[in-house]
Amino acid sequence: MSSSEGYFGVHAVQALLDTRPDQILEIWFQRGKRGGRIDRLIQQAEETGIPVRFVDRERLERKADGNHQGVVAIVREARVYRENELYELLDNLSELPFLLILDSITDPHNLGACLRSADAAGVHAVVVPKDNSAPLNGTARKIACGAADTVPLVTVTNLARTMRELKERGIWMIGTAGEASSNIYTTDLVGSLALVMGAEDKGMRRLTREHCDALVHLPMSGTVSSLNVSVATGVCLFEAVRQRIKA
Structure with missing residues (x-):
């Protein structure tokens, strides 16, 4: 498993920002894709001190295995117990x-x-x-x-x-x-x-x-x-x- 994983989709990333922002390493947004919910996520991330990056759609698609809606949160690797x-x-x-x-x-x-x-x-x-x-x-x-x-x-x-x-x-x-x-x-x-x-x-x-x-x-x-x-x-x-x- 890689050292980080991606949460994707507006609703999932919003829920993560609201409940567990400490798990987020950075958030990737699709370059050129803006609008109400995306803009609110960007603002909330910046206010929380989470790094924001704007990347090409193809890069988001490589990180997500579903409809990312233009946003992927890169999160800390979940702990698996022995x-x-x-x-x-x-x-x-x-x-x-x-x-x-x-x-x-x-x-x-x-x-x-x-x-x-x-x-x-x-x-x-x-x-x-x-x-x-x-x-x-x-x-x-x-x-x-x-x-x-x-x-x-x-x-x-x-x-x-x-x-x-x-x-x-x-x-x-x-x-x-x-x-x-x-x-x-x-x-x-x-x-x-x-x-x-x-x-x-x-x-x-x-x-x-x-x-x-x-x-x-x-x-x-x-x-x-x-x-x-x-x-x-x-x-x-x-x-x-x-x-x-x-x-």
Whole structure:
């Protein structure tokens, strides 16, 4: 991952300026593109002391993987935590652990959306394998809307081994699988918990599945067979939140 990443688009850059200006190294604007919202961004950046550069459209397009609308904010690289830091975090918790494990989620948009839901649900850390996982790049951070800076994202070399060590710490592993007989709403999600989500197309890998204590499914009433993984993650996390509030 490079030492900096880009947030792009007027709305995303405005939100970043309003909430986390300390993360911005500089803002690039498309040369010759001016107007109401762009001018306000330029003024706010200058008032905040953030360097402003005017560059060609082609340079913005190389930095952004979507519609940049003439503006890209260059931000500090997001911190990614190591496995030993996960155990330090758990050791210092004053409440029961609540973790999210993402197996083979390779789309940065889905990673960002899962981080956003994890932040809203009060998850203490999100755990992903070092390989076969989406990077915490500018796209993921933009979708996460700040959650990439508040929820620790932990990369581990061997996900099955990490799950085994977490289980030894008394953390219950609940995996999601469409063919599971139990559903999320009738499963006890109170206590030390790690919710395990797999990729939409293939689900969890075999070893990941084997290290789960229980498998659950989301009841589906319509014609589609599954939800987008980030949507399913949000539903499952907030069912856990509902149960934990009532407990």
